[in-house]
Every structure is written in structure tokens, then in C-alpha cells.
Amino acid sequence: MPATTVAATATEPIRSPFLVILLAWLVPGGGHFLLGKRGRALLIFACVLLSFLFGVLMRGPLFQPSGGADVLSKLIQYGGFLGDLAAGIPYLVVSFFGYAPPDSASHVADYGSKLIVAAGLLNILAIVDAYEIATRQKE
């Protein structure tokens, strides 16, 4: 019986996975920080935030959940919007302060837009990793 108790305890989550996911989304690296993985949290925070900041400084436009009439345009706009949104608080802050550069034909703005989406996608990887740590699927 003691062995069963130990095994049952070992498989219990360290923290609420929901809380970890929420914090990891809002603050890049926040999920890892909550789980005591400070070094990894700092690196994730720096990478996601810097990618987002470089994108904003390059005046990359944010994707909007709308789109053109055709399916491909809608797919690109909605997918990009989800990518932007996944960055968490950085996205919410710039949206709150009305960041909306014009969607120009400049290649620099286009690269910036991609860096902003990349920040969100990297944060999604970090969220999944934090969830796996919280549910003890990995350390």
C-alpha cells in the first residue's frame, strides 16, 4: 500500500495545469517560473519579448480577425491573429495603446509582422512545455 501511495502522489500535478497555461500565455516564461524553472523562464521571456519588440520596432502590422472574401485570405488573417494573440501581455499592451501601423508595402514592415507572429508561436511551444512539466510528463 505505501508503494501505491507514493506512485499516486508522484503522478499528481505540481500546480494546476490551468493556472500554468494561463500564466504561461499571459507572461512568456511565466509557466516555467511558476514551476520553479527560473533559468528556462528567463530565456523564454527574453526570446519571446525580444522577437515581439523587434517586430513592433520594425512597424510590423498586427493581423486582424477579419480578412478578404476568399478562404486563403481569411485563413492567413485568422491564423496570424491567433499567432499575435499567443504572445500574451505584449500583444494586449500594444493593442491597448492603439498600436496599428498602416499595412504598407514595405518589406521591413512585412518582416516585422512575421517576427510578431513568431513570438506568439514560440510562446505556444513554451506553454505546451510548461503544461507537460506541470503534469509531470517531463521535468
Added chain:
Amino acid sequence: MTLNLDHFETSLLFAVFSSVVLGIVTKRTTDERVKYGLYCFACFLAALFGIGWFMRILHG
């Protein structure tokens, strides 16, 4: 303040950020993470220069 980075510089930034995060989330030990991060960065660079030269040869 506005940054005007070119394609190469933007690609390098993307490669660095992606390599670090990929190294962190895919491996289990610090040693493995560092090695995988460097491996990913090398792959990004190889793709960047490889595709760059391919386009140059293709377009003449």
C-alpha cells in the same frame, strides 16, 4: 524609433530566438538543450545561405 533590418538580419534574429526556445522545450538536460539549440541555429544558417545561393544561381 524604427528599425530597418534587412532580410538577412531578420532571419538571424529569428534563428537565434527559435533555436533557444526549441532547445529549451525539446530536450531534458542542460547539455542536450545547448547542443540542440546550436544544432538548430546551424541548420537555420545552412538553410539561409543554401537557399540564398540557390536563388542567386537560379536568377543569375
